[in-house]
Amino acid sequence: MELLQRLALNDEPTVRLVVGAGRAGTVAALDAKSAALVRLGALLSVGAATASCRVTVEVAxxxxxxxxxxxxxxxxxxxxxxxxxxxxxxxxxxxxxxLDVEALDEPFESH
Known part of the structure; x- marks a missing residue:
């Protein structure tokens, strides 16, 4: 909870540490797969570029x-x-x- 408190207070060293940890792939409370999936969710939520999503998909x-x-x-x-x-x-x-995105242009049949 101390980490959350420091982040909420915008403690600069803590924010730098957390942002750097995300890049290095070290998220202590999550396993590597979960951390990558959470990152992917964040990227998709903010409209990140395909290249960013692809890197995270590869990590996942x-x-x-x-x-x-x-x-x-x-x-x-x-x-x-x-x-x-x-x-x-x-x-x-x-x-x-x-995935073959050309197939995305074909009509979708509802079941």
Whole structure:
């Protein structure tokens, strides 16, 4: 809880430490897969570029995440970010997981 308090108070050394930790991949309370999936959710939420998503997808896969888990991240953030952001992010995520985006232009058959 001290960490959260320091962040809330904008303690500069703590903020620098946390931001640097994210880049280095050391998030103490989360395993590598969970940390990568959380990062991916944040990237998708803010409209990050495909290249950023792809790097994070690769880290998540290396940590054992499946494509289903990766797509589930987009579904998990949907209620928070809204439909428009999800539709905007879906093609970038598709490219990041090497899905054929040309197939996205084909009509979708509802079941």
């Amino acid at each position: 896969r290396a940590a054992g995440a499946t494509d289903q888990e990766i797509v589930a991240v987009l579904v998990a953030v949907a209620p928070v970010v809204g439909g428009a952001r999800v539709v905007e992010a879906a093609p970038r995520l598709a490219l990041a997981i090497d």
